[in-house]
Amino acid sequence: MLFIGLQFVVWSVSGAYMVIMDIDYIHGDSLVTNEKQNIVPEQVKYSFTDLLTRYPQAENIELGLLLTKPVYRFDLKKQKRMVSAGDGQQLPKINIAMAIKLAKHHYANRQVEISKAQLITEKPPRELSARYLPVWRIDFDDFSSPSFYISVNSGQLVTKRHSFWRIFDWMFAFHVMDYIDEEADNRLLLIASTLALLASIFGLVLTYFRLAPKYNKKQNHQLNKPNKAGC
């Protein structure tokens, strides 16, 4: 118990945090407005045919909106590109002003202020997958310090994070005892959970002897003095 007791507390506290906090809230779903505007077909003057003739290698072509303007997004040699659906012009990479505009556009609270905007091109923070790089990180000055990550190439909101997600992430790492990859198949966890299972079996045996009426009666007859463990 001496060795495993602390991990029991870690498991129960981290587990309790994860089950009490609503997972949709943790994902930051309440931070975004999901009222998307509609595409106006008349604004689409550049067709899929035009695009494919110009970029025959284009894959995963998608016609969507950038704020209010229709744009095509597609992959070209593993890189995201963006082209205006009005005239077929290739659109520039998202700059800081546009990134802030886009982040605010997706954010639920319209009156929010931005506390920081940062371009990340390599070594993503723990909370961001490297496949989204390069991105703009936009931090909001709001409850639970939310951050939105806006893709530089596509202008899309790729990840949303806030303090409770960050705590949840650590809780999960502590829960599976893996502080690097957060995978549940590490040896430390194997040793700890085997020991914990053994300790619990011993604990159950103790519970039986302490609480079983038959045994208690016998114990009361045998000893009238306080027992060694002090209870």
Place this chain on the structure above:
Amino acid sequence: MREAKKKTTLPFKLSTIKLLHKWLSLLVFIQLFIWLGSGLFFNLMDHSKARGNQHRQSIVPVAIDAQRLSDINTSLSITSEPLKEVSLVQRLGHPYYLITHDKGLYRHFKSHFSLVDAYSGVIKIIDNEMAAALAKESYSGSAEISHLKKVEPPIEDFLKEKNILWQVDFDDELNTSVYINASSGRLVGHSNDDKRFADFFFMLHFMDYPLTGNASVGGFNNWQIIFFALLTVVFCLTGLIWTLELLIKGRYKIK
């Protein structure tokens, strides 16, 4: 004497802690064993098997003839529903415009699509024949299809899915089922007995029990786990305090 002095400095009585610990042990022990046992299972299980993708293969896209594509605006005028996104997708080696009328935050959230043949401009409804072909396209095994049906949420193999799917069952040793979104034709995923076995342990670990009138939901934010988690926190803390007391009193000795 020393012990009596220490007791007065603690904000709680050690005897209360011990009593609480003993009775809580009776309340939580079954679920505690389930947690530890299923936790150990997750540690030891074959993670690639648990994904249910033994017989899944990726689909190779074919070249699209740009000149044959029907005019996008004509295709869009087919439907009067709201227009959020249009993507050029392939189904069975044929190009389609996938028109998104309504899209949830994530793929498994409620969405609404139309599929339009990108060459002819005609709306394509995914019937059982096409569903079977789409499932076979993603299936690398040699077994035949045994059942095919349209299923509505809740779907046992994908509890979080909120859309109508085609379920295509294959007659293989793992009882593979392939799920296709009924309006977009997108492959939602494969499931098989290995994945179902792992899912059963997740159900136990998350206390996602199908209780009276409530089916499992595939999540861990339910009242019974919150209740037991709080009890377990108290159980573990009282246990730790007890252990520390024994440690201070010198009960742990290496002989």
